Amino acid sequence: MPSYVIRRILLLIPTVFFAISFLFFLFFTLPGDPANLIAGGFNRTPDPGVVQRAKERYDLDKPLPVQFVHYWERTLKWDLGESYKNRRSVNDILGEHAVNSLRLGIWAILIEVVVGIGVGLIAALRRYSLSDKITTVVTAGMSALPVFVLGFVLQYAFAVYPHKHAWPEWLTLRTQGLGPDSWAFFFIPTGEQWRYLILPAVTLASVSTALAARMMRGSMLEVLRADYMRTARAKGLDERSIIVKHGLRNALIPVVTLIGIDFGTVIGVAVLTETVFSWPGLGSEIASSVTSRDLPVLLGLTLTVVLAYAIINLLVDLSYAFFDPRIRLGEGGEK
Amino acid sequence: MSLGDPQAAGSMVTGPGEPVGGGMDLGAVRPLRKDVWRRFRRNRMAMIGLVFLVFLVIVAVFAPLIAPYSITQRVPLFREGPSRDHLFGTDIIGRDLFSRVVYGARVSLKIGILASVLSLAIGILLGSTAGFFGGKLDTLIMRITDIFLAIPYIVLAIAIAAIFGKSENTIILVIGLTGWLSITRIVRASFLSLTQQEYVEAAIALGYSRTRIMFRHILPNALQPIIVYGTISVGGVILTEAALSFLGVGPQDPTPAWGLMVAQGKGDLVNASHLLFFPAAAIVLTVLSFVFIGDGLRDALDPKLK
Numbered sequence: 001m002p003s004y005v006i007r008r009i010l011l012l013i014p015t016v017f018f019a020i021s022f023l024f025f026l027f028f029t030l031p032g033d034p035a036n037l038i039a040g041g042f043n044r045t046p047d048p049g050v051v052q053r054a055k056e057r058y059d060l061d062k063p064l065p066v067q068f069v070h071y072w073e074r075t076l077k078w079d080l081g082e083s084y085k086n087r088r089s090v091n092d093i094l095g096e097h098a099v100n101s102l103r104l105g106i107w108a109i110l111i112e113v114v115v116g117i118g119v120g121l122i123a124a125l126r127r128y129s130l131s132d133k134i135t136t137v138v139t140a141g142m143s144a145l146p147v148f149v150l151g152f153v154l155q156y157a158f159a160v161y162p163h164k165h166a167w168p169e170w171l172t173l174r175t176q177g178l179g180p181d182s183w184a185f186f187f188i189p190t191g192e193q194w195r196y197l198i199l200p201a202v203t204l205a206s207v208s209t210a211l212a213a214r215m216m217r218g219s220m221l222e223v224l225r226a227d228y229m230r231t232a233r234a235k236g237l238d239e240r241s242i243i244v245k246h247g248l249r250n251a252l253i254p255v256v257t258l259i260g261i262d263f264g265t266v267i268g269v270a271v272l273t274e275t276v277f278s279w280p281g282l283g284s285e286i287a288s289s290v291t292s293r294d295l296p297v298l299l300g301l302t303l304t305v306v307l308a309y310a311i312i313n314l315l316v317d318l319s320y321a322f323f324d325p326r327i328r329l330g331e332g333g334e335k
Numbered sequence: 336m337s338l339g340d341p342q343a344a345g346s347m348v349t350g351p352g353e354p355v356g357g358g359m360d361l362g363a364v365r366p367l368r369k370d371v372w373r374r375f376r377r378n379r380m381a382m383i384g385l386v387f388l389v390f391l392v393i394v395a396v397f398a399p400l401i402a403p404y405s406i407t408q409r410v411p412l413f414r415e416g417p418s419r420d421h422l423f424g425t426d427i428i429g430r431d432l433f434s435r436v437v438y439g440a441r442v443s444l445k446i447g448i449l450a451s452v453l454s455l456a457i458g459i460l461l462g463s464t465a466g467f468f469g470g471k472l473d474t475l476i477m478r479i480t481d482i483f484l485a486i487p488y489i490v491l492a493i494a495i496a497a498i499f500g501k502s503e504n505t506i507i508l509v510i511g512l513t514g515w516l517s518i519t520r521i522v523r524a525s526f527l528s529l530t531q532q533e534y535v536e537a538a539i540a541l542g543y544s545r546t547r548i549m550f551r552h553i554l555p556n557a558l559q560p561i562i563v564y565g566t567i568s569v570g571g572v573i574l575t576e577a578a579l580s581f582l583g584v585g586p587q588d589p590t591p592a593w594g595l596m597v598a599q600g601k602g603d604l605v606n607a608s609h610l611l612f613f614p615a616a617a618i619v620l621t622v623l624s625f626v627f628i629g630d631g632l633r634d635a636l637d638p639k640l641k
Contacts, residue, residue, distance in 0.1 A: 015485050019485040022486070023486065027494070029498060030494075030498055140626065141623065143622075144623045145615070146578065146581070146594070146615065147578070148577075148597075148598075148601070149597055149615045152604050152611060155604070156605070160604070267489065268489040271487075271489050271582070287489070290493040291493065291584070293497075298490070302486070302487065306487075309487075310485065
């Protein structure tokens with residue numbers, strides 16, 4: 001197992017290096033000189049002196065390969081540079097936004113796991129019942145609805161509409177921003193906070209929850225037909241332990257894989273969700289850094305996301321061994 | 336085992352002398368294409384999807400006849416709700432929303448289908464090369480795929496959109512050029528297993544060229560997952576277009592892309608919810624149709640999965 005982990009990490013290094021380097025060079029093929037943008041913006045002719053100072057400050061006066069080497073020298077020391085836009089340290093920006101994204105993400109994952117797996121399981125156990133049919137229709141609809149539309153609809157239904165009809169204040173949820181910064185144990189909202197958190201968390205979770213529920217339903221239906229389930233029944237075990245110990249544990253493997261692989265989608269959904277709800281997380285910041293061409297912010301935050309993605313995938317692979325003891329990692333031709 | 340290209344396998348089963356579509360009697364030889372269609376027809380959701388898609392194609396083709404107004408024509412009614420003159424109401428600068436949604440069918444289908452075809456072409460080329468030749472070439476292609484998979488899709492798409500500019504045609508390029516990762520992996524996996532089959536060995540022994548073996552012998556047998564994935568991905572592309580429009584890097588204003596219309600309607604959710612509702616409903620119904628058709632095709636092409 002340890003050698004497997006080491007090999008995976010070694011494979012990871014070139015992947016991350018090339019991915020970030022690709023973005024680095026892609027950025028410089030964008031039309032417009034970054035130094036001009038820093039100094040003046042797209043349409044004005046900036047003062048040459050200001051442009052020169054901007055170039056020196058941001059290392060843009062050197063040839064591209066030199067900048068590239070400098071970039072990696074700094075990045076290896078985890079110095080992510082300075083934002084073009086407001087000269088703030090990217091490390092600081094990262095810290096702030098990562099915390100916000102994590103808080104939102106934890107709740108989205110909780111919703112995905114509890115609601116997704118729960119609903120999928122119930123649908124599978126009551127196949128062809130009304131609740132199963134509703135699950136199928138709703139999950140299909142969720143995956144076909146643009147995330148930001150869901151966000152708007154939720155905003156309308158739970159914040160705008162109650163506000164217009166003067167519902168009691170505690171029933172009106174908030175649609176914009178982070179709200180007061182009151183959290184317990186890092187991620188549990190206290191007081192006002194939950195009214196700001198609930199809508200973005202539900203929106204962020206929506207797509208993956210629908211996927212997880214569909215996957216769980218399919219996977220459980222398959223497991224229910226398996227021979228070992230019949231054996232378990234024949235042994236006279238009670239239905240509850242058959243479902244939980246024999247069924248659920250096996251049915252969870254593909255769902256856990258999905259939750260891991262799906263992280264890329266989650267980032268995309270996070271970009272949209274955070275933009276709709278003005279939630280100052282990594283997603284909205286990455287999106288705005290691409291459009292405002294803030295290279296250090298873009299690369300720094302993307303690097304973090306890429307690393308997180310890789311680590312989550314590794315953890316998911318390791319968790320297979322927990323769910324299915326037959327799987328021994330690192331032996332034979334395992335990728 | 337894959338059932339492969341319905342047409343090729345179908346004519347094989349019926350034999351050269353017998354006309355395709357011959358015997359319908361029970362027990363008589365039936366072409367595979369008919370079998371697939373028979374199974375597909377039994378799937379109610381897939382049939383609803385197909386009917387809606389046919390309807391959509393008719394709307395797209397005959398848009399000028401169906402739409403009472405042009406996409407830029409303005410009337411002095413702003414953000415009016417649905418009425419008899421304007422079935423879906425009017426938008427913020429007085430354009431007829433119904434006409435724009437009707438013309439939008441053209442734009443969205445075009446973007447969806449062309450971008451999917453582009454990704455499929457890239458994916459099939461890379462995937463088949465990797466799976467067929469194996470070795471260093473396979474490692475190289477798979478490493479490149481891994482690198483692009485590591486970059487969050489939306490970052491890549493926004494960055495490439497920023498290079499190419501924002502129009503209906505460039506958005507096809509952007510989505511097409513970024514969407515080939517999954518299909519590459521799918522095609523590679525099929526090719527890896529199919530390359531081991533006896534008929535490939537036979538073809539190699541007969542001295543056929545590698546290109547011929549790859550595309551004439553193996554590809555038809557690997558088509559099933561490609562068809563299913565390709566169908567579903569058209570819906571995915573339409574959703575991506577909507578997301579890019581919302582982030583401001585999609586097609587620009589007079590273009591009646593549904594995603595753009597939804598993104599534009601966001602500000603008026605309170606006073607004019609029809610601006611959001613109709614284009615969003617068009618997106619949801621279209622994406623669902625493609626998903627249901629894709630699911631139906633998967634079940635119909637491989638009855639063992641049921």
